[in-house]
Amino acid sequence: MRLSELGEFGLIEKIRRSFSVKSPRAPLSIGDDAAALAVSPSSMLLATTDMLVEGVHFDLSFTDFFSLGWKSAAVNLSDIAAMGGIPRFCLTALAIPQGIGSEQIADFYKGFGAVLREHAVLLVGGDTCSSGKGFIITVTALGETEKALLLRRSGARPGDRIFVTGTLGDSAAGLELLRNAEWGMRNKKSEIRNPKSAIGRLAERHLRPVPRVAEGLKIARSGCATSMIDVSDGLTLDLSHLCDESGAGAQIFSGKIPLSNALRGSAGALTGPVLDYALAGGEDYELLFTAPPRKLKCLRGLKIQATEIGIVTKARGIALVGADGKKKPLTPQGYDHFRRR
Ligand code: ADP
Numbered sequence: 533m534r535l536s537e538l539g540e541f542g543l544i545e546k547i548r549r550s551f552s553v554k555s556p557r558a559p560l561s562i563g564d565d566a567a568a569l570a571v572s573p574s575s576m577l578l579a580t581t582d583m584l585v586e587g588v589h590f591d592l593s594f595t596d597f598f599s600l601g602w603k604s605a606a607v608n609l610s611d612i613a614a615m616g617g618i619p620r621f622c623l624t625a626l627a628i629p630q631g632i633g634s635e636q637i638a639d640f641y642k643g644f645g646a647v648l649r650e651h652a653v654l655l656v657g658g659d660t661c662s663s664g665k666g667f668i669i670t671v672t673a674l675g676e677t678e679k680a681l682l683l684r685r686s687g688a689r690p691g692d693r694i695f696v697t698g699t700l701g702d703s704a705a706g707l708e709l710l711r712n713a714e715w716g717m718r719n720k721k722s723e724i725r726n727p728k729s730a731i732g733r734l735a736e737r738h739l740r741p742v743p744r745v746a747e748g749l750k751i752a753r754s755g756c757a758t759s760m761i762d763v764s765d766g767l768t769l770d771l772s773h774l775c776d777e778s779g780a781g782a783q784i785f786s787g788k789i790p791l792s793n794a795l796r797g798s799a800g801a802l803t804g805p806v807l808d809y810a811l812a813g814g815e816d817y818e819l820l821f822t823a824p825p826r827k828l829k830c831l832r833g834l835k836i837q838a839t840e841i842g843i844v845t846k847a848r849g850i851a852l853v854g855a856d857g858k859k860k861p862l863t864p865q866g867y868d869h870f871r872r873r
């Protein structure tokens with residue numbers, strides 16, 4: 533079967549079935565944001581790896597090396613945050629093509645180090661080699677959590693409310709604006725490089741995402757939430773991953789999806805409606821989580837920026853409820869590496 537028919541997630545499911553792990557030492561393996569491995573009776577080691585490939589995940593014509601290093605660290609720490617864990621260590625493997633010099637790699641590690649310092653994470657190893665084509669970065673992040681606090685994708689139950697931290701859609705809009713500026717369309721390069729302008733803020737959110745580690749920890753420690761995932765592929769796709777693992781469905785309310793002022797203010801510079809960027813655009817690295825209604829007060833007490841956007845349903849599938857109350861089924865949209873676009 534062609535990978536374009538199977539899709540990225542169909543392929544992962546096949547690998548998962550061939551290597552299904554049934555061991556108390558690995559209570560959580562393929563299928564969540566990070567694997568959770570039992571290292572002592574009460575604590576779990578969290579392990580996750582993510583690649584960034586030139587031409588797929590980033591374009592060096594509008595991505596500086598500091599931002600690339602920043603993002604490589606941030607996207608991995610985000611998967612530890614999605615488990616409610618504390619990131620501790622990481623390893624970096626680089627395949628470097630001709631044309632990239634040591635100063636650029638130094639800038640990459642300055643950006644990488646800035647995120648590591650912020651979260652007190654240590655770089656403890658990796659691998660370095662040449663690449664025939666394109667710059668390839670693989671980061672492995674290791675973290676920890678208490679066994680009782682582990683937040684999986686699979687714990688959502690019908691009736692639970694759905695929440696998301698921060699705002700959605702900024703990163704996908706930022707990417708479109710960066711591309712347009714590079715191609716000399718609509719936006720000027722100087723404006724997009726100004727972090728005080730609306731489009732500059734969107735570009736910054738694409739280039740230097742912030743992993744929600746503190747929020748993830750607060751949510752896990754509170755015991756309020758039943759499930760959690762980070763929004764890397766897009767809201768509908770990540771919500772469908774969470775629902776599939778939980779054996780449930782969801783309704784989300786279009787009017788409740790949090791959009792930043794920068795995104796709303798940039799509507800005229802974008803090719804699509806702003807809500808589409810929030811629903812299907814990826815790489816926001818916000819946390820999407822569920823909690824039963826009786827925990828709403830407890831959640832408010834956490835004082836994190838989180839918005840209630842919907843409800844978990846027994847009926848499978850995801851529906852978008854419009855301002856008029858009409859429900860529209862949503863086909864999970866977001867980033868799949870193999871689907872034809
Ligand atoms: P995320 O977007 O949170 O990084 P992914 O969609 O990349 O998650 O992966 C989903 C799950 O599948 C994770 O548990 C990941 O470890 C696992 N996974 C992805 N690719 C592979 C692979 N080639 N082999 C084994 N496990 C994989």
Ligand code: MG
Nearest residue numbers: 565611762764
């Ligand atoms: Mg994830």
